[in-house]
Each structure stands twice: as C-alpha cells, then as structure tokens.
Amino acid sequence: MxxxxxxxxxxxxxxxxxxxxxxxxxxxxxxxxxxxxxxxxxxxxxxxxxxxxxxxxxxxxxxxxxxxxxxxxxxxxxxxxxxxxxxxxxxxxxxxxxxxxxxxPWGYAPRVILKDMIAKAAEKGYEPQLGAEVEYFLLKKDAEGRLVTADDGDNHAQPCYDARGVTRMFGHLSEISEAMNALGWGNYANDHEDGNGQFEQNFHYDEALITADRVVTLRYLITMIAEKRGMIATFMPKPFADRTGTGLHFHISLTSQGKPIFPGGSAPEVPDAHGLGLSEDAYHFVGGLLEHANALQALLAPTVNSYKRTGAVATTSGASWAPRTATYGGNDRTHYIRVPDAHRVELRGGDGAANPYLAASALIGAGLDGIEKKRDPGTPGDGREHEPCLPLTLVDAVEALEADQTILNVLNTVDPGVGRYYNNLKREEFHQYHAQVTEWEIQRYLTAV
CATH class of the missing domain: 3.10.20.70 (Glutamine synthetase, N-terminal domain)
Structure with a gap:
C-alpha cells in the first residue's frame, strides 16, 4: 500500500x-x-x-x-x-x-509548488483536503487507423451507467479497482460515463498532496493496464466532437487541527448566509473560487482542446456536463461549483488534461484568498444570464491568468518566473494550434469566394 x-x-x-x-x-x-x-x-x-x-x-x-x-x-x-x-x-x-x-527545490516543479502552497495554508491554520474524479476514454484504432471506441458494443445513444458496458469492460475496470484497493486508496465506484467508451473510477479523498500523487499514479496505471489489453486510454478533454468531454472534478474542503471547518452550525450566532449548510469561511472560500474562476481555468483546462469541452452546447447524450459560467449552487451538476453537502464543494471546471498539482495549488490559493478577503459568493442558484462566460479559448484563459495576481502568486510561490513562463508556454501552444489548416477550413473556405 x-x-x-x-x-x-x-x-x-x-x-x-x-x-x-x-x-x-x-x-x-x-x-x-x-x-x-x-x-x-x-x-x-x-x-x-x-x-x-x-x-x-x-x-x-x-x-x-x-x-x-x-x-x-x-x-x-x-x-x-x-x-x-x-x-x-x-x-x-x-x-x-x-x-x-x-x-x-525547483520552483518550476508542480509538486514543489503544491507543497509550498500547503505549507502556506498551514501557516494560516488550515489543512486542505482533496478528492478527484478521474474520467477517461478507452479507445482503439480501426483498420483505417481511426480512433474508435474500444468496445464495439458500446454504441448506445445514452450509455451512461449502462450495466452491459461496465460488464464488457469488467477485466480492465476490476484490475484497476483491485490495484487501488491493494494500495489502500479505497476505490468505492467504477462506472460508465456519459460518452461511448468513457469511464470513471473513484477513490477516497485525502490530504491534497496525497490525492494529487494518486491522480498521477492512477493515470499511469490506467494507461499501462489498458495497453496490456490492446486499448488506448486517453484523458484528452474532448477526443470526439459529438461526445461528452472528459472532466477532472475536484472536491475540496479544509480542516483546522483535523477539525472540518466547512459545515455550518458550529457557531449558532452566525446565520447560514445562503442556505446550503456551509460555514461563513466555506462561503468565503467559494467566493474566492468564483472571483478567480477565469484565471483558474488556465490551470484547470490547460489545453487548446479543453475549450472544445467547455464550449460544447450539445452531445449525442443530450448534455455536455461542462460549466460555461462561474456560478454555484446546491446539488446541481450544471454549476461551476456544486455543493453536494455541507462537508465539501465540488469544482467542475477541470478536465482530464489538468495537472493535479497545479490545479490543487490554484484552488487552495483562490479559496484562501476568498477567506482572507471575506468574499461573498452571492446568491446561489441559476443566475447564468447575469454571469459572463468562462474563457472561450486557451488564449482567453491565459489573458485572465496574466491579469490575476493572486493566481500568478500561486505559480510564483517558489520562483517568481514561473507564471510568466507558464503563460508563454500556453500562448505558444495556442499559436501552434492556430497555425494548422484543418479539414473544417478546407470545406468551409476552399470555394467560398
């Protein structure tokens, strides 16, 4: 273990x-x-x-x-x-x-950055706890070299939770599950997700560094075990235009000297400001996440492909399950931040390409900034018509990060050059993508004028 x-x-x-x-x-x-x-x-x-x-x-x-x-x-x-x-x-x-x-310690190393942010949280009296939902696709190549679903029978319009799809992939899923449990991670569910060929395997939450390590390890295990069976495991956010994209949802909470601080009610004289059962500090933590949402997306959704997921309006199953605006609410999976109970909040903006160390670091930094500045998250609920959209492209997210000193300080926590280096890295990634001529452009413009 x-x-x-x-x-x-x-x-x-x-x-x-x-x-x-x-x-x-x-x-x-x-x-x-x-x-x-x-x-x-x-x-x-x-x-x-x-x-x-x-x-x-x-x-x-x-x-x-x-x-x-x-x-x-x-x-x-x-x-x-x-x-x-x-x-x-x-x-x-x-x-x-x-x-x-x-x-x-090298300040450009994501694990070093997270360890420093955890130390900064400890100085304020907090221990960040993190859970992660790891989603991925299992694919193969057909005779023409095209990527297709590994399971030929996985072709239903709404495959989510399909018992037959899980059973056909029993060998792969059970091997991953048994590995996680042998390691003491507490695998508690393995399911077919919303896209054909898409799966999710869950393990218990833990301290932020431990969970980030486990996400990296689990990706390695899934990839290697899939290869052994002749499959390709991918965490790419949007490998298919018409299918649901791959998320990496984070469940976040704080303890102080081991005691949970998110549930409300510990101080009866403090009313529940927004009716979701959270403490005042927890609402302020949510307020910090919302305040810095656009900059967070540069780390939670860090590729060109990520914005094909958050920009999707429909899929063959009927929903994209990816937030487009920075809102929060109760047990409602259409929000950027979901509050399933009083013990945690779920941030749903992350995707399968997210670096778990950087994502965790940024979430800690944004949330603690909210507590320090007592940011009010506003009224929970819909409100999408009044909220600006999250970044539409990677370059939009980079620009938001460049303008957000709080999240830049997270990246720069050990070395002051990391934020600039990361932004340049991602801007160049966008420019390389933009320099490509795609089949869509050929079809649209070849004889347009």
Whole structure:
C-alpha cells in the first residue's frame, strides 16, 4: 500500500523496498504540462537515490523552466509516496519525487509548488483536503487507423451507467479497482460515463498532496493496464466532437487541527448566509473560487482542446456536463461549483488534461484568498444570464491568468518566473494550434469566394 505520513520512526525508502521485495523504483515527477517523467532505478542504487536523487536534463524532460545549458534537475524521492505496483511489473514501485536544482527545490516543479502552497495554508491554520474524479476514454484504432471506441458494443445513444458496458469492460475496470484497493486508496465506484467508451473510477479523498500523487499514479496505471489489453486510454478533454468531454472534478474542503471547518452550525450566532449548510469561511472560500474562476481555468483546462469541452452546447447524450459560467449552487451538476453537502464543494471546471498539482495549488490559493478577503459568493442558484462566460479559448484563459495576481502568486510561490513562463508556454501552444489548416477550413473556405 502507499505509505503516508512517515515520521522519524517510519520505514526509510530502503526499508520499504526490502519489505515489498522491490527490484526497481520508478523515480517519477511531472512537468508543468503533466507529462510523467521517470528513471528506472535498480534497488541496488537506492542509497544513491536517497542521498543524491537521480539526474535529468530538465530541458529534455519537458516544460520545466530550463534551457539546454542549465544544470541537471535532481529528482529527490519522497519516501511517504512509496507505491508498490507489482500488478504492472513484478518488483516495481513508484516513488514521487521533488525536483531540485543545485541543492534547492525547483520552483518550476508542480509538486514543489503544491507543497509550498500547503505549507502556506498551514501557516494560516488550515489543512486542505482533496478528492478527484478521474474520467477517461478507452479507445482503439480501426483498420483505417481511426480512433474508435474500444468496445464495439458500446454504441448506445445514452450509455451512461449502462450495466452491459461496465460488464464488457469488467477485466480492465476490476484490475484497476483491485490495484487501488491493494494500495489502500479505497476505490468505492467504477462506472460508465456519459460518452461511448468513457469511464470513471473513484477513490477516497485525502490530504491534497496525497490525492494529487494518486491522480498521477492512477493515470499511469490506467494507461499501462489498458495497453496490456490492446486499448488506448486517453484523458484528452474532448477526443470526439459529438461526445461528452472528459472532466477532472475536484472536491475540496479544509480542516483546522483535523477539525472540518466547512459545515455550518458550529457557531449558532452566525446565520447560514445562503442556505446550503456551509460555514461563513466555506462561503468565503467559494467566493474566492468564483472571483478567480477565469484565471483558474488556465490551470484547470490547460489545453487548446479543453475549450472544445467547455464550449460544447450539445452531445449525442443530450448534455455536455461542462460549466460555461462561474456560478454555484446546491446539488446541481450544471454549476461551476456544486455543493453536494455541507462537508465539501465540488469544482467542475477541470478536465482530464489538468495537472493535479497545479490545479490543487490554484484552488487552495483562490479559496484562501476568498477567506482572507471575506468574499461573498452571492446568491446561489441559476443566475447564468447575469454571469459572463468562462474563457472561450486557451488564449482567453491565459489573458485572465496574466491579469490575476493572486493566481500568478500561486505559480510564483517558489520562483517568481514561473507564471510568466507558464503563460508563454500556453500562448505558444495556442499559436501552434492556430497555425494548422484543418479539414473544417478546407470545406468551409476552399470555394467560398
């Protein structure tokens, strides 16, 4: 199982490898785009891994804020994240790492950013808790090389929760479920989602860093186990124009010294301002999320393709399930922020491309800003006709992020250059996309005039 909350008396990384008969460690971190980067370290080199880390050329690894001339990134293992994965390869374990450069935590590393934001929350007396709903498609290529649903029988107009679709994918879903439960994550549901070929697998919430690590690990497990069965697992937000897109919904709450602070009623003299059972601090937290929603989308929906999901008006199933305006309400899945009960809020703007470390960092920063500034979220309910739309494209979201100092400060929490670097990265991504000539343009413009 994943080893969490290691104390001085907890097993060392070396002891953990011995306990679990580990032969190789996948020393892993993700770049700003969420790409998993790793080296396979034999257990014979575990002492060196602990003392020195393992080196990477940061520019080659991906979006890590480096140029070819820069010194190595050293991935330093976090023993508390030790995750044996014998169901992928016998004797294999994953250890999430914190990238360092010249002996200091590297500010462009998403996990380093999240750890710093958690530390800042602790200074204010809060412990962020996070749950995540991981959605994905299972696909294959047909004889012509086109991407199609992996299950040929999964072709109904409304496939969501279809018992037959889940049963036909029983082998894949059960293997993922058993892996999560073997790791102690508490998988409690596995279902067919709203698009043909789309699934979701859930695990219990935990501390923000633990949940973010688990999202990265789960994506890896899903991808590798799908490949073993000849399928392609994708977390792409909108792989099909006519199907529901893939979300990554986050459930957020705060504790203070282990005590939940979101439920209202603990102070009878403080009335429930908006009738959803939340505390005053929780409403202010929601107010912060709403205030910074447009900038948040640059991190929650970080690709060109993301805005095909949030901009969708209809799908073959009849609904897009993606919010288009920054509203909140009760147990209503059409809002940007849903309040299913008094213990948490669900933010539904994130998609499958979101980097869980950056997303969690930004949500913490926005929510705490709301508490600090006592932001009122306004009246819950519909109100969409009075709300501006969320960003329509990636470049719109980048512009919103550039104008939002609070969320920029989240990215810059360790290094002041990260926000500018991230915005440039995403703006260039949009420009590369915009430079392509698509079949749609050919059909529309070839003989238009």
């Amino acid at each position: 994943t080893v969490k909350g290691l104390s001085m008396a907890s097993p060392s990384l070396k002891e953990l490898t011995e306990q679990h008969k580990t032969r190789f460690i996948l020393a892993l971190f993700v770049d700003l785009n969420g790409k998993p980067c790793a080296k396979l370290v034999p257990v014979e080199a575990v002492d060196q891994l602990i003392e020195e880390g393992v080196g990477f050329a940061g520019y080659a690894a991906g979006a890590m804020g480096q140029e070819p001339k820069d010194p190595d990134i050293m991935a330093m293992p976090d023993a508390s994240s030790f995750t044996p994965v014998p169901f992928i390869r016998e004797g294999l374990a994953i250890v999430h790492c914190d990238p360092h450069v010249e002996g200091r």
